[in-house]
Amino acid sequence: MFRDAGRLLHSYERVDWAATPLGPPEQWGPTLRTALSITLNSRFPVTLLWGPQYVLLYNEAYVELIAGKHPAALGRPAEHVFPEAWDVIGPLLDSVREGGGPVLMQDVRLDLHRHGFLEECHFTFAYSAVRGAGGVIEGVIDITEEATGRVVTRRRLEALGRLAQTLAELDDVELLSERVAAALEPAAADVSDVRVHRLPDGHDGHDGHDGHDGHDGHDVKRDDLTVLRTADGPLVRVPLPAVGDPPVEFVLSACLSDALAVDDGYRTFLRLVGSTTAEAVARIAGHQAERRVAELERKMSETLQLSLLTEPAVDDRVEIAVRYRPAAERAHVGGDWYDSFALPDGQLTVAIGDVSGHDRRAAAEMAQIRNLLRGIAFTVQSPPSAILSALDRAMAVLGPRTMATVLLAQLEPVRDGVRVLRWANAGHPPPVLLLPSGQAHALAARPEPLVGFVSTVARHDHTVELPPGAALVLFTDGLVERRLPDRTHSPEHLLEAVTDRQDLSAEDLCDEILDRFGDRLEDDVALTVVRIAR
Numbered sequence: 001m002f003r004d005a006g007r008l009l010h011s012y013e014r015v016d017w018a019a020t021p022l023g024p025p026e027q028w029g030p031t032l033r034t035a036l037s038i039t040l041n042s043r044f045p046v047t048l049l050w051g052p053q054y055v056l057l058y059n060e061a062y063v064e065l066i067a068g069k070h071p072a073a074l075g076r077p078a079e080h081v082f083p084e085a086w087d088v089i090g091p092l093l094d095s096v097r098e099g100g101g102p103v104l105m106q107d108v109r110l111d112l113h114r115h116g117f118l119e120e121c122h123f124t125f126a127y128s129a130v131r132g133a134g135g136v137i138e139g140v141i142d143i144t145e146e147a148t149g150r151v152v153t154r155r156r157l158e159a160l161g162r163l164a165q166t167l168a169e170l171d172d173v174e175l176l177s178e179r180v181a182a183a184l185e186p187a188a189a190d191v192s193d194v195r196v197h198r199l200p201d202g203h204d205g206h207d208g209h210d211g212h213d214g215h216d217g218h219d220v221k222r223d224d225l226t227v228l229r230t231a232d233g234p235l236v237r238v239p240l241p242a243v244g245d246p247p248v249e250f251v252l253s254a255c256l257s258d259a260l261a262v263d264d265g266y267r268t269f270l271r272l273v274g275s276t277t278a279e280a281v282a283r284i285a286g287h288q289a290e291r292r293v294a295e296l297e298r299k300m301s302e303t304l305q306l307s308l309l310t311e312p313a314v315d316d317r318v319e320i321a322v323r324y325r326p327a328a329e330r331a332h333v334g335g336d337w338y339d340s341f342a343l344p345d346g347q348l349t350v351a352i353g354d355v356s357g358h359d360r361r362a363a364a365e366m367a368q369i370r371n372l373l374r375g376i377a378f379t380v381q382s383p384p385s386a387i388l389s390a391l392d393r394a395m396a397v398l399g400p401r402t403m404a405t406v407l408l409a410q411l412e413p414v415r416d417g418v419r420v421l422r423w424a425n426a427g428h429p430p431p432v433l434l435l436p437s438g439q440a441h442a443l444a445a446r447p448e449p450l451v452g453f454v455s456t457v458a459r460h461d462h463t464v465e466l467p468p469g470a471a472l473v474l475f476t477d478g479l480v481e482r483r484l485p486d487r488t489h490s491p492e493h494l495l496e497a498v499t500d501r502q503d504l505s506a507e508d509l510c511d512e513i514l515d516r517f518g519d520r521l522e523d524d525v526a527l528t529v530v531r532i533a534r
Contacts, residue, residue: 001025001033004040006060008074015075021053022075031132035141045146048130050139054078054093065123065146067114084118085110096127096140103127107147111259120189120259122151152190152260156269157360159187163273167280176284180252180277190269191254196240196277199249225270233258238274243285252277310370312528313340315348318411321506323527325518327358327478335362335404336476336526337370341378347413349377352474352528353406353428353451365400369451372398373406384408384424385459388451396455403452407431407474411466411530419466419532424459426451429477429491434509436469436534438500442491471509471531473498478523479513489517506531 002012002025018024022032032050039046040059047058056073063070066081073081082089088110092103106124113119125144132138166183170176177196184194228235234256242249252274260266312320322338335355342348351373355366369391376390388408395401409423409431423431423443427450430442445462466472473494482489497516501509506529513527 001028001036002040004037006040008040008058008060008063008071011071011074014071017075020055020075021051021077022055029132029138031130031138035130035139039141045144047142047144048139049078049093049142052097054140056081062144065144066112068116069112069114082110082112084113092127093140096129097137099129099137102129107151109151115261118259119261120148120152120257122147149265153265154360154364155187156190159184159190160269160272160276162186163276167276170280171284173281173284176250176277176281184254184273189257190260190266191236191256191273194252194254196250196252199239199251225267225274227256227262234262236262236270238270238277240274240278240281243282248285250278250281309337309526310339310341313342313348313350315342317414317533318348319506319529319531319533320350321510321529321531323510323514323525325514325521325525325527327521327523334358334524335366336478336524337366338474338526338528339370339374340528340530341374343378343381343410345381348411350409350411350472350474350528350530351406352476352526353404354476354478354526355402355404358524365402365404368400369395369402369404369406373408377408383422383461384410385461388424388426388459389457391451392453392455392457392459395452401452403450405429405476406451409472409474417468420463421466421472422461422463424448424461426459429475429480431475432473432494432498433464433466434471434473434498434502436467436502438502440495440499442495466532468532469502469534471498471502471504471506471529473509473513474528474530475513476524476526478521478525479517479527482522 002009005012022028032048035048036057039048039057042059043061045059045061045065047056047062049056055075055077058074066073069081078093079086079090088108092105096103104126107122108124109120109122111118112121114121123144124147125142127140127142129137130139130141163180163183166179167176170179177194180196181194184191225236225238228237232255236254236256238252240250240252254273256262256266309322309324312322320340322340324336324338326334335357337353337355339351340349351370353366353369355362355369372394373387373391376394377387380387380390382390388406391406404426405428406426407423407428409421412420412422425445426448430444432440433443434440443462443464446460448459449457475494480489480491480494494513494517497513498509501512504512509529509531510527513529518525
């Protein structure tokens with residue numbers, strides 16, 4: 001009965017099923033047995049809620065979502081397991097069980113007691129009826145994805161954007177605390193009662209001169225911030241760098257959510273709040289408003305963008321170097337991306353692409369397309385054209401509803417001392433091939449539509465031999481395009497720039513290209529250099 005439960009087998013066997021509303025397993029009907037088999041064999045978080053009391057049976061993947069509620073949740077009615085969320089999920093389950101049809105909820109907040117406290121949680125989940133003989137609904141199947149990280153990250157990014165925008169034009173330090181508090185007010189789920197105070201001489205920002213009282217003496221110091229446990233919940237103090245001559249010091253303090261663990265992501269957000277505020281203080285003091293705030297925002301955007309990208313694949317026969325550069329005059333995450341990974345058969349795959357736009361939407365869609373492409377490539381293990389066609393079909397059904405350029409290339413195993421590059425191109429600038437002789441040329445092919453344009457477009461593969469010492473340069477259009485015609489920033493000039501650079505490593509060739517093209521970028525740039533070992 002429970003042989004497919006994997007690491008949950010012991011948990012299932014320990015339940016006194018005869019004492020549950022389901023009764024002994026040997027008396028379970030065929031519908032429950034079949035539904036349980038499907039649940040246990042799924043690698044996605046799935047749970048069954050069986051009978052009128054919605055008794056829980058779930059798989060390994062679901063355990064991570066409920067954490068400390070396992071193993072006590074197994075075999076118990078859902079209302080007893082999730083009393084803190086029952087006012088939301090109870091009516092939804094009832095509607096499905098009563099024949100109201102399936103339910104899909106996206107990014108819903110459902111706070112759970114799963115780590116020793118009532119924790120802010122967000123989930124996307126679908127409830128569907130499980131019917132037995134004669135169409136009778138016997139239970140409900142729940143397929144769930146946790147969305148907490150995505151929702152909280154989006155909220156914090158929006159808060160940082162508002163804070164940076166609010167402080168960009170501030171020219172009076174006396175209004176600093178008021179403006180910071182106003183900008184962060186919509187992020188009260190993360191920080192509340194935000195204050196910025198000028199410190200008296202001789203204080204370091206950790207000793208309570210911030211207007212917040214109730215400190216119980218329990219501090220958790222970590223580098224540049226201190227988290228204090230108070231009677232009203234956690235409090236953070238972030239000292240800001242001294243400015244001016246003589247130096248004046250400030251401290252930012254705020255109450256934190258008691259529904260979120262103060263983990264690395266939370267601390268990173270708090271440090272970014274502190275650094276953004278500190279930059280505003282420095283700008284006001286030094287009359288360098290636009291330059292300093294723009295640079296801080298640009299660095300924040302680049303850091304956030306890089307966090308969405310992946311480290312290059314490692315191959316002892318191929319050197320891969322990657323770079324990302326944001327536009328010089330923009331302070332937003334964007335849709336340029338690169339990726340490289342090895343398939344199960346060891347074949348090295350390299351991708352680069354560009355989703356239009358320079359905002360959170362473009363960054364989110366970029367991450368979705370990259371992950372879809374990686375998952376499809378890993379699953380179907382087909383030539384690049386077939387993978388891009390599968391990506392077209394997946395985007396038509398699953399989203400995102402956008403279009404993007406993508407170039408996907410595979411390095412086939414060495415044959416007779418030569419590797420063959422097989423690639424397909426969906427509207428992306430053609431890559432540049434640098435031969436061991438020092439000659440360079442673009443791998444141009446007949447243009448094909450962007451992914452997401454139409455799901456039935458025919459795509460084609462192209463091949464070229466890569467001898468030892470050859471290098472392949474993949475880039476997004478921001479590298480060579482400028483609003484005004486400029487011969488020194490064009491695809492032709494890129495060919496000139498890499499010609500006779502065959503002795504450079506992949507890392508050095510990346511640096512050489514950005515030294516030539518990276519000044520005052522008008523668009524984001526993703527760059528990948530793949531060099532075959534000699």
